Amino acid sequence: MRVFVTGATGLIGSAVVADLLSNDHTVLGLARSDASAQKLEAAGAEAVRGGLADLGAVRAGAAQTDGVIHLAFANDFSSPEALANAIAEESAAITAIGQELVGSDRPLVVCSGTPAVPGRSSTEEDPLPTVGPVAGRGITVTATLELAARGVRASAVRLPRTVHNNGTGGFAGVLTNIARQSGVSGYAGDGTQRWPAVHALDAATLFRLALENAPAGTSWHAVDDEGDQVKDIAAVIGRRLGLPVESVPAETYGPLGAIFATDQPASSAHTRAALGWAPTHPRLLEDLENIEA
Numbered sequence: 260m261r262v263f264v265t266g267a268t269g270l271i272g273s274a275v276v277a278d279l280l281s282n283d284h285t286v287l288g289l290a291r292s293d294a295s296a297q298k299l300e301a302a303g304a305e306a307v308r309g310g311l312a313d314l315g316a317v318r319a320g321a322a323q324t325d326g327v328i329h330l331a332f333a334n335d336f337s338s339p340e341a342l343a344n345a346i347a348e349e350s351a352a353i354t355a356i357g358q359e360l361v362g363s364d365r366p367l368v369v370c371s372g373t374p375a376v377p378g379r380s381s382t383e384e385d386p387l388p389t390v391g392p393v394a395g396r397g398i399t400v401t402a403t404l405e406l407a408a409r410g411v412r413a414s415a416v417r418l419p420r421t422v423h424n425n426g427t428g429g430f431a432g433v434l435t436n437i438a439r440q441s442g443v444s445g446y447a448g449d450g451t452q453r454w455p456a457v458h459a460l461d462a463a464t465l466f467r468l469a470l471e472n473a474p475a476g477t478s479w480h481a482v483d484d485e486g487d488q489v490k491d492i493a494a495v496i497g498r499r500l501g502l503p504v505e506s507v508p509a510e511t512y513g514p515l516g517a518i519f520a521t522d523q524p525a526s527s528a529h530t531r532a533a534l535g536w537a538p539t540h541p542r543l544l545e546d547l548e549n550i551e552a
């Protein structure tokens with residue numbers, strides 16, 4: 260397949276591009292800068308210039324390919340307003356892609372987060388949240404899955420709190436960055452809350468499997484570690500950076516404070532059984548050993 264990938268230069272997207280190219284697909288990636296276009300071309304993909312807000316470019320990318328994997332997101336958590344703007348930008352772009360694909364039966368794979376369900380691991384059957392700071396993303400994904408009824412083979416890969424590669428990425432990466440700045444490797448609350456995780460190279464394989472095989476309207480969990488206690492994550496970060504490990508106020512994490520404090524393990528049993536997905540890369544606590552002081 261010739262596949263249009265947004266976010267193709269990111270931590271997850273670059274792994275997705277490599278996985279697609281090594282499995283007989285070709286890639287057209289959305290590139291918002293010369294540097295991103297060069298990165299894509301060096302990886303063996305083609306680039307189409309434009310940002311998520313350039314709906315013409317986004318539509319054109321979808322129009323000239325056999326399927327779409329959408330990963331681009333501004334990832335601006337600096338304030339509630341910045342986060343809301345990033346969510347609105349992404350929502351408009353996904354809507355434009357979906358409109359382009361209506362009636363084509365082509366695949367559209369979008370991403371969201373694994374949901375949190377009190378007292379147990381969430382499953383692929385659980386709905387995405389409709390309240391909270393990132394609920395707008397889930398609402399857009401849910402609407403996208405409804406395009407199944409309009410001739411789009413839409414599916415969603417739900418990502419855990421940390422998608423990592425070489426010790427960086429995701430919420431664990433945020434903990435590392437804050438530890439470097441503050442001199443304390445912190446965690447919210449008592450740190451017993453659990454976060455799921457996956458290596459980016461394993462997540463990439465699941466995006467490809469969903470593109471190739473997922474029935475319309477389905478959701479999948481890219482989860483390897485069902486739940487690592489956050490105090491254990493902070494302990495590795497603190498040891499690698501030579502910093503004390505302590506509980507810190509949830510406000511340290513800005514608009515994401517409540518999410519950082521929540522116990523939110525997730526299961527991928529259905530995904531593994533139905534799509535034959537089998538993660539093989541290092542788990543989070545092992546990968547964090549790559550952090551350099």
Ligand SMILES: NC(=O)c1ccc[n+]([C@@H]2O[C@H](COP(=O)([O-])OP(=O)(O)OC[C@H]3O[C@@H](n4cnc5c(N)ncnc54)[C@H](OP(=O)(O)O)[C@@H]3O)[C@@H](O)[C@H]2O)c1
Nearest residue numbers: 266267268269270271295310311331332333418421422429
């Ligand atoms: N990593 C995780 O732990 C994790 C966990 C849950 C969900 N996710 C989600 O997975 C997706 C990919 O995450 P990631 O970790 O790979 O992110 P990342 O490394 O920050 O990469 C973001 C990608 O999106 C592109 N991008 C950002 N804003 C854009 C815009 N306005 N227009 C066009 N392209 C834009 C970036 O392009 P440039 O290279 O040009 O900057 C880059 O390719 C995101 O939706 C993220 O929220 C990630």
